[in-house]
Amino acid sequence: MRIAVDAMGGDHGPAVTVPAVIEILDRHTAHSVILVGDETEVKAELKDAYHRFGHRLTVRHTTQRVEMHDPPSMSMRKRDSSLRVAINLVKEGGCDGCVSAGNTGALMATARLVLGTLPGVDRPAICTALPGINGHTHVLDLGANIDSPPEALFQFAVMGSVLVSALENKERPTVGLLNIGVEEIKGLDRIKRAATLLQASHLNYVGFVEGDAIYQGSVDVVVCDGFDGNVAIKSSEGVAKMIMHFAREEYGRTPLTRLAGLLSKPVLRAIKHRIDPRRYNGATLLGLKGIVIKSHGGADSYAFTHALEEAILEGEKGVSQRIAKEVEQGLAGRPD
């Protein structure tokens, strides 16, 4: 497999992306990477690693970069940006997928333009796994689509289901639909209509779930509109940060609490590890003709390697092809 990596994306550019790529090339000796970005900057980060991997590592020079605040329209005019060229390489450069920490709007818009959506997919969606008490849950959409109609929510369910099925070798992943209250009488009309579509499908649809289901890990896939998914994920981040902040304050209060904190270090590290957003870095843009992985903009190298791993895993499992097949077979709306 060959992965194209937008070396300039994110808050830190090559300082983060290059060490992550080196790590990945060391781990996966059968795969190769094309680093896309300013040749001088990228090579400065690569140092002697540039020669270590032979043909498995190439640098593709670009002259432009998409800024984090560039609106999609602006970003698409930058035809020689590292983000754009990385996607081009998936389209026609023999790459099996690409990874970028560039801005989400630009990445999605450019990927749609260059790669196009799979036949039958109306709207690509952003999906990521999140940690939960009983294993993790995949959530989509996380912000690519707002005001999604029932048919779009249904397609998210299909794509999420195929993704989990492929990545985790699950026969029939469970799918929940995000709503408020689990009673049938509540919730938005378009969500109720999506529920009707899901009930009539062959998906393993389990019904409405509320936001807390994400972190219980009680379902494999939670489907929602991008606005709601984004609200859920951002609120969750806020709570986690608040609890960590309070823990630091409380452990720092007196010599005795500081001692307790010292003794608790392995425990606190273990908890932190289990919810570490870096381990869940790498949201996938589903429904496109190709693998496009979005890393968090603020990712460090450790986090960025997870995004690279996601691209490799999706390539190995043929996620994009499997979604194409499912959608093509007219799954959408087909009763069992």
Added chain:
Amino acid sequence: MRIAVDAMGGDHGPAVTVPAVIEILDRHTAHSVILVGDETEVKAELKDAYHRFGHRLTVRHTTQRVEMHDPPSMSMRKRDSSLRVAINLVKEGGCDGCVSAGNTGALMATARLVLGTLPGVDRPAICTALPGINGHTHVLDLGANIDSPPEALFQFAVMGSVLVSALENKERPTVGLLNIGVEEIKGLDRIKRAATLLQASHLNYVGFVEGDAIYQGSVDVVVCDGFDGNVAIKSSEGVAKMIMHFAREEYGRTPLTRLAGLLSKPVLRAIKHRIDPRRYNGATLLGLKGIVIKSHGGADSYAFTHALEEAILEGEKGVSQRIAKEVEQGLAGRPD
């Protein structure tokens, strides 16, 4: 002040509501309470406390109760339910407010029917405070309204602002509008239009905020549609529960971690206290002609006293009257 309390509401009924009322009557010697519910059950819980408070404590017998799963239409047919009669007592029984742990839909529907909305208020909203790193934030709406139009979101902002101003003696509370991404270009059309209304008002509007702002405590009021508010709060609960679960697991792993857990007890208790949802129990139904406080259905007595305190505080501060005045003065949409 006199508060009407739905003694039968919630998962535990009088076993929870009665001890909380006794606690409140002990704390506030100038206030009185009418306990509404099955006289036998309520008096069995009251025991000798029934006589201790003299005229400050009365029991109003009712024969019906609203179940947690009753749809609003069904609950409204129960004219002698403790929930309904508690609200009636605000309307015409000389009570200054009422508190119920009964189901939200029933409480809102009955309160709208019996008390009515304040002149100029289109949709009442549910509002609660949530803990944050820099002090708490009031969030509304939390589920009373879905698909709220811009004008409704604007009214939520007005009501939330008046509430915080009254409760916390703040001159001009800051107001943020929940959106995805803080860039102007993102988000739903109705949210953008609400932003335009807010910008033209005399409210202290600070712009778009994301879900994490709630727990930073960076704004006094976060305004959102009820669907999104509910998603935010439920997701947050899920994360907090997950972290607590992981902490229990990790501290229980080995003799050494158990020792660390033992030494950390005061710290963990302090953290738990700071995010304890029981301390934030008591959501207020804003925009009605009277004070109606909704306690969590699963509340214990400690949590229920907080809901009672909220009713007393709102009564003392004249929240309902102040909102009425603001709305009546034609605040809505009035440019500065």
